[in-house]
Amino acid sequence: MRVLICRCAVDYDGRLEAHLPEADRLVLVKADGSVSIHADDRAYKPLNWMTPPCTLRETTGDDLTEADRELGVRQLWTVENPKKERLTIRIFEVYQDVSRELGEDPGLVKDGVEAHLQELLAAQIEILGEGYTLVRREYPTAIGPVDILSRDSEGGSVAVEIKRRGGIDGVEQLTRYVELLNRDELLAPVQGVFAAQEIKPQARTLAEDRGFRCVVLDYQAMRGLEPTELRLF
Known part of the structure; x- marks a missing residue:
């Protein structure tokens, strides 16, 4: 799992369009490939997400467009699935970026x-x-x-x-x-x-x-x- 605490803006293009303006958020990238964006409320429910199978492409530095660099974007994450739905995450500042393998989970034990x-x-x-x-x-x-x-x-x-x-x-x-x-x-x-x-x-x-x-x-x-x-x- 990768845990990224950052300042970002997010755009979703697919069955509809959605925009999350620039703000501090939590981004989770799980081993199954899923990507989800969370605010510091709403319990477990993400603001936006992409379920597997999907691909994540990271763009930084000189590979960023001039327009993104002028906006202060440091990283651009593009997440796409086979249905051509796209999640674009523009990262302006990274506060913490941690990756750790959690291993196989035993699953929920029902009462x-x-x-x-x-x-x-x-x-x-x-x-x-x-x-x-x-x-x-x-x-x-x-x-x-x-x-x-x-x-x-x-x-x-x-x-x-x-x-x-x-x-x-x-x-x-x-x-x-x-x-x-x-x-x-x-x-x-x-x-x-x-x-x-x-x-x-x-x-x-x-x-x-x-x-x-x-x-x-x-x-x-x-x-x-x-x-x-x-x-x-």
Whole structure:
């Protein structure tokens, strides 16, 4: 991972155009090739980013255009992906530039309920719909394992992200998995299912906007336990 704290301006050209004016920011370059630009707020969400596969080209010194040199640009980073989307980062001052290999990450360890939900849903995959079949739990990808990979009644691939309480971060996680899996010709097209005991309204809206189906899981019923709410004894 490379961590760059700098003063920069950023332009994105692709499906739309976006501009970040000159300011102090954090730029992260990860081993998978992704590049993201962060402000000192907004929690984990970057201001702009480019997901892999993409290429990063650095231009400095005499290779900079005269216009950039006149603006005080010291480094020009150009990040492009195969779709011809481009992220241009003009760096005016570098405060810190650190690179370090983090090694292989063991991944997220789910809490007991999420892990059990995954196990139960894999064993009762028909909850997702009639004709569904299980391909594999913890299906490996370059950015971590997908909770469940299944096939629908027509043989289409379906990636399932499971949460105890489903929030926007879970939808973003599913989005990354589906985008990556859709690059595999043997799996594409891949649909997404966001499954949780409870799905927050904002997460449901985002998931459905991205074409994902939301499924609310009844943990007690999946465990084979009868509901106790209406019992007197």
